[in-house]
Amino acid sequence: MESTRARRGRRRRPSRRRPLLYTALALVAVTGVTAGGTVYVKARARTGAAAVSSAATPSASPSAGVSEEASVTRPAVDRNALLSEAMDAVSVPSGAEVSAAVLAMDSAESAGYGTAAFDAASIVKVDILAALLLQAQDAGRQLTATQKAYATKMIENSDNDSATQLWHAIGRADGLDAANERFGLTATSGGDGELWGLTQTTAKDQLVLLQQVFGDASQLSAASRSYVQGLMESVETGQQWGVSAAADDNSTALKNGWLARSTTGLWDVNSIGKVTVDGTGYLVAVLSKGTGSRASGITLVEAAAKAAVSAFTAA
CATH class of the missing domain: 3.40.710.10 (DD-peptidase/beta-lactamase superfamily)
Structure with missing residues (x-):
């Protein structure tokens, strides 16, 4: 399959009462397979735990927020x-x-x-x-x-x-x-x-x-x-x-x-x-x-x- 770019969600302001956290990844789509057997998947981060991403983490600021979606790389099942x-x-x-x-x-x-x-x-x-x-x-x-x-x-x-x-x-x-x-x-x-x-x-x-x-x-x-x-x-x-x-x-x-x-x-x-x-x-x-x-x-x-x-x- 051809790889697709992860969509970026709405920017959110961090809560004044506690820092904004992000969840573990929820797998939503397979977007490509390399010749070596690596599967690229698009994953979505949700509120609650730190998200893992293969892309560089954007700098966070009170005004900029953090992207809710990121692309990750997972190995294919052997x-x-x-x-x-x-x-x-x-x-x-x-x-x-x-x-x-x-x-x-x-x-x-x-x-x-x-x-x-x-x-x-x-x-x-x-x-x-x-x-x-x-x-x-x-x-x-x-x-x-x-x-x-x-x-x-x-x-x-x-x-x-x-x-x-x-x-x-x-x-x-x-x-x-x-x-x-x-x-x-x-x-x-x-x-x-x-x-x-x-x-x-x-x-x-x-x-x-x-x-x-x-x-x-x-x-x-x-x-x-x-x-x-x-x-x-x-x-x-x-x-x-x-x-x-x-x-x-x-x-x-x-x-x-x-x-x-x-x-x-x-x-x-x-x-x-x-x-x-x-x-x-x-x-x-x-x-x-x-x-x-x-x-x-x-x-x-x-x-x-x-x-x-x-x-x-x-x-």
């Missing part, structure tokens, strides 16, 4: 630090790794924990559908009835055969990567050949993808976004775990992924989606690898999702 602190309390199995990213939709503030790349597993199915819809938009057409049937099974039931059909429809990795370049994903690379589940991605990139699905500033049309959201809101009951653990209502939209690596026997377990807490929407992405079982991975992902949201909701 959401990354809060998320890191919350993640420190998450129990991560030996040898496992987890990464998380979260964005508050009302303020557009975000936080991230971890920068490593992970196997996408079935969360890439949201990306495949987004790419398919973008290609359809470019061609000025709708999805075919067959494509819609595949999309429904792919998202709601996590059907792999349907995902493979749409993977081919978008041009496999090349098609996915081309769409992701337009979506703004910079650290995601489509899997080789038929191996769409081995697409490499980061929690930060998945947060960008979720903004394409749930945000207004998107390459996807409103109709396309609504279509993906509807499918993510209708995931079958047995797959409604993961980021949904952080929600306090039933309006969650999500897609989960899980994959046992044949070379190690260890599990990749991921979850992305939108949850609502105290009336505020949060986009959440949690990726994990190296757990000994799917159940252990789900426990880890759910704990990390709660930690991610707590960076904004904890007192």
